[in-house]
Amino acid sequence: MAVLLKVNERAVRPxxxxxxxxxxxIIPAVVYGNGMTTTSISIDEKELMKAIKENGQNAVYTxxxxxxxxxxxxxxxxxxxxxxxxxxxxxxxxDMSEKTELExxxxxxxxxxxxxxxGSLGQNLYTVLVSATPDNIPDVIEVDVSELEIGxxxxxxxxxxxxxxxxxxxxxxxIAIVEEPRVHEEEETDGVAAAPEVIGEKE
Numbered sequence: 162m163a164v165l166l167k168v169n170e171r172a173v174r175p176x177x178x179x180x181x182x183x184x185x186x187i188i189p190a191v192v193y194g195n196g197m198t199t200t201s202i203s204i205d206e207k208e209l210m211k212a213i214k215e216n217g218q219n220a221v222y223t224x225x226x227x228x229x230x231x232x233x234x235x236x237x238x239x240x241x242x243x244x245x246x247x248x249x250x251x252x253x254x255x256d257m258s259e260k261t262e263l264e265x266x267x268x269x270x271x272x273x274x275x276x277x278x279x280g281s282l283g284q285n286l287y288t289v290l291v292s293a294t295p296d297n298i299p300d301v302i303e304v305d306v307s308e309l310e311i312g313x314x315x316x317x318x319x320x321x322x323x324x325x326x327x328x329x330x331x332x333x334x335x336i337a338i339v340e341e342p343r344v345h346e347e348e349e350t351d352g353v354a355a356a357p358e359v360i361g362e363k364e
Contacts, residue, residue: 163221163232163296164212168192170226171203179249188247192224192233195254202226206247217300219263224252232257234295255295262329264288265299267336271307275339280311286336289317293326306337314338 171189172178179189186206193199202224212222213235224231236253240246255261267286276282289302306315318332 163223164216165223165225165230166204166208166212167225168202168204171201173201183246183248188250190250190252192226192231192252192254194233194236195256197231197254200226202252204250209247209250219265219298219300221255221257221295222252232295234261234263234298236263257295260292260294261298262290262292263298265291266301268301268303269306269337270303271305273306273309273313273339275309275311275313278311279342280339281342282306282309282337282339284337286317286334290329291326292329297325299326304336306339309337309339311339311341 168190171182182189182203187203188206188209190202190204191199192202212220218235222233222235224233231254233252233254235250237251238247239249241248253261265288267284267289269282269284273280273282291298291302293299302320304315304320309315315336315338316332317328317330317334317336319336320328
């Protein structure tokens with residue numbers, strides 16, 4: 162289901178306008194694609210964050226621009242390094258009947274059998290590029306790792322096929338692995354601890 166967002170066209174000059182908008186709780190953004198002219202817009206920060214929290218970042222967001230409604234996907238966003246607030250958003254206008262590619266988050270679920278006996282779980286892949294019609298792009302792909310023993314790994318090719326989307330990456334890419342417990346080597350001197358050196362002591 163598409164989520165309707167009210168946005169406004171905005172001026173691009175002077176550059177200080179962007180800073181002013183952010184101080185007022187407004188995020189500068191742009192929408193382009195699917196044959197439309199690139200349009201600079203602005204959107205209320207609280208409204209957008211609430212919509213994403215309730216529907217996910219990969220939901221279809223229909224932008225209402227001066228009464229014209231355009232289905233879009235959030236294609237990219239820039240965040241402040243320190244407070245993680247969004248500074249700018251790129252919306253991609255889409256045709257709901259055509260497939261598009263977007264990244265989905267990888268979420269590991271379950272506790273591996275190997276971890277329960279001392280192994281450690283390592284995750285190598287945190288996002289996956291998928292291809293689907295806009296309304297079928299997942300926000301998160303859950304990967305069950307509960308059956309992994311020590312030394313076992315799971316790859317993209319191990320995931321069950323989904324009829325709503327295709328993964329468009331090398332299927333041999335490793336998602337996660339359960340590694341052996343790390344052994345900490347202790348220094349030994351034939352079983353005898355070395356005597357501490359006394360500063361100033363003569364030989």
